[in-house]
Amino acid sequence: MVRELEKYLRPGIGVTTYCPGCGEAILMGLILRAIDELGLNMDDMLFVSGIGCAAWIPSPYFNADTLHTLHGRTIAFATGAKLANPKLKVMVISGDGDLADIGGNHLIHGARRNIDLTVICANNMNYGMTGGQVCSTTPVGAVTMTTHQGNPFPPFDLCRLVRAAGAVYVARYAVTQPLPLIRSIKKALQTEGFSFIEALTPCPVQFGRRNKLGKPAEMLKSLMARCVMKERAEKLSPEELKDKIITGEFTDGRD
């Protein structure tokens, strides 16, 4: 992370807890850059996170109000904070396991009630912090510590799920698409209502290693090759779209 963004970190923070090659430290930088570009005051912000690797993005690193809560309950905690103090700009940063599995009910009901929250879901496709187990976003066939013969269950399409539940802004980008992802975070922060961004991030240590996806740099390259923007995807055949991940904005509140 560049020096100019260090002002957003708590003094004394030297290193993060992230494994070598983890995409979540990239995401941390992108979130701070979006906040910086919008000129938001960290004193007006509250960051709510749950349990898991991504929950450590704001807590304890961001020099702002941070509320590090229970596994899965982020959106419920954030709802309480936002409604009790509507002036707070409330951002939820947590992982796929936290937001979509154990906290999946809060996610869809937060979207249904259209609470004014910006939710960043770092999707690394497994439970990274506990050592790499299957979760609701793990691809079919993937090897994890609890699916040694490959995951038999299809994953959630989180963006479709949250959009169907009523979110007004829904987007998906990978950390390998930094500029669109920063733009998306800015837009989500400026959107009134429930905004949701799924940020795809490689987990080389727990997920990549077991699925022979190569070293961190190779995982990043693979993510770059697999992600196609929605507009381009519309022109591709189903054959060409095989193994591709469609990224972009799926709703921005106007449809």
Added chain:
Amino acid sequence: MAKRVGLEVSVAVGDAAKLADVDVVAAYPITPQTHIVEHLAELVANGELRAAYIPVESEHSAMSACLGASAVGARTFTATASQGLELMHEVLYVASALRLPIVMAVVNRALSAPISIWCDHSDAMAVRDSGWIQMFVENGQEAVDNVICAFRIGEDRRVLLPVMIHLDGFSLSHVIEPIILPEQSEVARFLPPYDPPLPLDPEKPVTVGAFAPPFIYTEVKWAQEMTLEGAKEVILECWREFANTFGRHYSPVESYRTEGAKVLLMTMGSLSETAMVAVDKMRDEGKEVGLIKLRLWRPFPFAELRQAVRDAEVLIVLDRALSFGGPGGPVCSEVKAALYREARRPEVVGFVGGLGGRDISMADFEEMVNQGIKLAEAGSEREFEIFGVRE
């Protein structure tokens, strides 16, 4: 003949569930429990264990899925820790009241907030009244043996109750110990197949867990209490049988070097091993100190406890949990209650320590004994002392 092998205790606990030939495992990852269920997932995947492994989306779902599986008559196992156990809380009460003999390893860990992944017994104490049979183990062998015993005890027609085996997080769960895994055939002889009296079966429909108006609810709860109290006899019988078969002996309250001891220390879980070494040292120095280890927590072994401490002058109880605003640690307050009507009883001094993974060393136990003796002589105005706290 089974051999002694070096095994991570979590893996050995998974192996014990496999030796018990479980049918269903439903679990959710949580530190420091995860290695147990990861190992079971692996055993299922590679065909060593014919069982359904359900990777659910939360601990609430884990215990609910276990409840469903047990209700149709499956031998069911899970493991959890800390917040996971708390998230299961409401389901635990249903499992015991529905008399479903689910076995669960609880790898003890402190409760949030602040977030701590390290050991204490606050998770166990929060589910003290859930109606489960509960025991604490101090090493890997005890964990393995008692997971096997748990199925036999819980599934006994005189019991039909779920069982929790508490083992300390990290300091026990993650260490590699020499452990004897019994042979599958020996376990099969010791542990008969689960034969539920009233499984959910379309051929013979039953109603489970329905509404109970005030005229019957009290009777149901009393029956549950009588059963849990009565389970102690079955537990003793199982441990006797286990000793006959496997040669290792267990009892609800264990005494270590208590002969002639004026001062007794009382512990639960893996710290008992450290306390034994501390007692050895104090004995070598000529101090009349012994150790009481409480293994069976529910049903509480009143008679055995009274017997074990009756000749002591001072009983120093260490709790690894706080009962906020209450009479001190839950174990100590129950020990005091158990001794209340005794004409001859030791002065009981309570310490709370080892919270959130803080270690208690051999020297700490010696210090605790010294402080405890002084407090017993001088009399304390406080209900308990918090050990080693920085104020």
